[in-house]
Amino acid sequence: MYETDLLFGIAVILLFIYLRTFVRDFLKYHHQFWKIPGPKTLPLTLIAYLFTARSNADRFEILQNLSKRYPRYYSLWFGTMYLFITDDPDVAQKLLTLPQCVEKNFFMDLFGFPNGLIAMKADKWKNERKLLNSTFSLPVLQSYLPIFTKCISKSIECLNEKCDKEEFDIKHNVTVVVMNAVMNTTFGKDLSRDVAETFMTNTEKLLDIIWKRAMKPHYHYKSIYSLSNMQKEENEYRKFIFDFVTTEWNKLKNNDNDMNSVDNSFIHHLMKVSNNGRNFTSEEILDHCGTMLVAAADTMSTALKFTLLMLAMHENVQQRIVEEINEIFGEEDLIVDYEKLSELKYIEMTIKEALRLFTPTTGLFREVRADVNIGIDNVCLPKGTNLVINVYGLHRKKELWGDDAHLFRPERFSAENSFNRHQYAFLPFANGMRLCIGNRYAMIFMKLIVVHYIKNFHFSTSLKYENVRVKAGITLKLIGNHLVKITTRRKGDD
Numbered sequence: 001m002y003e004t005d006l007l008f009g010i011a012v013i014l015l016f017i018y019l020r021t022f023v024r025d026f027l028k029y030h031h032q033f034w035k036i037p038g039p040k041t042l043p044l045t046l047i048a049y050l051f052t053a054r055s056n057a058d059r060f061e062i063l064q065n066l067s068k069r070y071p072r073y074y075s076l077w078f079g080t081m082y083l084f085i086t087d088d089p090d091v092a093q094k095l096l097t098l099p100q101c102v103e104k105n106f107f108m109d110l111f112g113f114p115n116g117l118i119a120m121k122a123d124k125w126k127n128e129r130k131l132l133n134s135t136f137s138l139p140v141l142q143s144y145l146p147i148f149t150k151c152i153s154k155s156i157e158c159l160n161e162k163c164d165k166e167e168f169d170i171k172h173n174v175t176v177v178v179m180n181a182v183m184n185t186t187f188g189k190d191l192s193r194d195v196a197e198t199f200m201t202n203t204e205k206l207l208d209i210i211w212k213r214a215m216k217p218h219y220h221y222k223s224i225y226s227l228s229n230m231q232k233e234e235n236e237y238r239k240f241i242f243d244f245v246t247t248e249w250n251k252l253k254n255n256d257n258d259m260n261s262v263d264n265s266f267i268h269h270l271m272k273v274s275n276n277g278r279n280f281t282s283e284e285i286l287d288h289c290g291t292m293l294v295a296a297a298d299t300m301s302t303a304l305k306f307t308l309l310m311l312a313m314h315e316n317v318q319q320r321i322v323e324e325i326n327e328i329f330g331e332e333d334l335i336v337d338y339e340k341l342s343e344l345k346y347i348e349m350t351i352k353e354a355l356r357l358f359t360p361t362t363g364l365f366r367e368v369r370a371d372v373n374i375g376i377d378n379v380c381l382p383k384g385t386n387l388v389i390n391v392y393g394l395h396r397k398k399e400l401w402g403d404d405a406h407l408f409r410p411e412r413f414s415a416e417n418s419f420n421r422h423q424y425a426f427l428p429f430a431n432g433m434r435l436c437i438g439n440r441y442a443m444i445f446m447k448l449i450v451v452h453y454i455k456n457f458h459f460s461t462s463l464k465y466e467n468v469r470v471k472a473g474i475t476l477k478l479i480g481n482h483l484v485k486i487t488t489r490r491k492g493d494d
């Protein structure tokens with residue numbers, strides 16, 4: 001009896017908190033809510049609607065269908081949150097370039113690492129970003145080329161073991177090569193295969209839990225979430241990553257020799273910034289490094305897994321890449337410096353097309369800090385509105401990409417075909433004020449992987465393009481495995 005009363009009491013209190021927040025926010029936003037198109041359900045109805053969906057993939061589809069039903073933009077209540085969602089490039093451009101929209105919203109607070117660039121509050125972010133830009137300058141990135149090449153050579157040795165055999169999930173190999181490259185350029189350190197995979201597994205699980213929490217409005221309340229098993233799991237994954245970064249940092253900090261040996265890495269460049277007047281605390285250094293590892297690892301491995309799968313499915317594209325490699329390198333062994341890398345235009349187009357269809361980051365989240373006019377239909381968003389740029393929807397819009405928007409066709413990124421394209425139609429790395437700091441890093445590394453892998457192996461798969469299904473998370477996920485078969489590419493195969 002006592003327990004039932006207690007549970008009833010808790011339920012009443014929670015309902016009260018919920019209704020109070022909802023009524024407060026509803027009074028604040030209702031003028032907009034009625035003006036802007038969107039499902040006019042009460043928040044609880046929409047949540048029920050989303051929850052009756054069988055799976056994460058269905059939920060993602062429901063949200064994407066809403067974008068089709070309300071072209072350009074719409075608004076809805078999600079729990080007690082008022083969301084403004086757009087897949088329109090003009091609106092995206094306006095919002096992503098406005099100082100009033102530089103703040104990340106509540107979803108990004110869940111990411112953690114508050115002193116890292118991704119989740120950092122806007123007031124601090126502006127200066128910090130200026131300082132950190134130097135750690136991703138072109139000379140720094142060019143100096144990473146030999147490191148990337150070494151990691152890729154090791155990866156090719158591992159792939160050789162799978163060559164001319166059965167189909168396998170390329171995920172594991174991609175994970176290891178990405179983690180190794182990122183660890184080397186962050187801490188100047190190699191990882192064993194096991195450690196690389198464990199780090200990636202913890203990262204994926206952490207991001208998965210953050211996403212699940214974001215999708216469950218009752219867990220937006222810290223008091224409720226802290227009682228859940230998800231919170232315990234999240235702590236575990238976070239602790240793994242935090243301990244990992246702390247151990248690496250302590251090793252370097254306590255040993256000058258070690259610090260000198262990593263003079264070509266993010267931590268070294270960060271210390272240079274720190275010694276030049278902006279003294280970072282240990283906490284800030286750990287958050288910056290943790291952010292870089294997590295931000296780089298999951299996004300790049302997602303992008304690469306989809307790119308390789310697309311190559312395996314599109315023989316004609318692979319063939320065109322082989323021709324490009326032959327044109328640029330002839331019969332010589334691959335020695336890929338920055339100039340040669342810049343000449344690999346078709347590989348770049350291929351990666352961009354994979355990033356368009358399978359953008360690792362499906363949405364961008366912001367909070368409006370002062371009332372803003374979105375620049376069309378005289379819509380004004382009040383302070384506090386949560387913005388979502390639906391990048392996945394934007395990248396597949398027929399109005400922007402043509403009737404064949406759903407097809408994998410790298411040619412749409414040729415210079416002539418891109419000439420008239422809206423600057424904000426393609427946002428895999430965001431754009432505007434909080435553009436991804438690692439975008440050039442990612443493109444260099446991914447191009448290098450593709451040129452080496454395709455020079456060495458022919459990719460195929462039994463999977464069919466028309467059966468590819470995805471689900472959203474912090475990064476996009478394929479439903480099923482990235483199955484490929486690789487065979488040795490011999491001279492004359494092309």
Ligand code: HEM
Pocket residue numbers: 104117118129291292295296297299300303360361364365427428429430434435436437438439441442
């Ligand atoms: C294919 C690979 C990548 C993709 C698709 C990607 C995507 C993105 C996107 C969409 C954002 C903006 C997030 C937002 O506005 O909420 C972002 C920010 C960021 N990314 Fe990347 N990223 C990639 C690779 C990398 C790499 C390699 C690094 C570091 C080595 C990195 C570090 C960051 C950081 C630190 C931010 C926060 C920037 C800021 O707010 O100033 N990313 N990334």
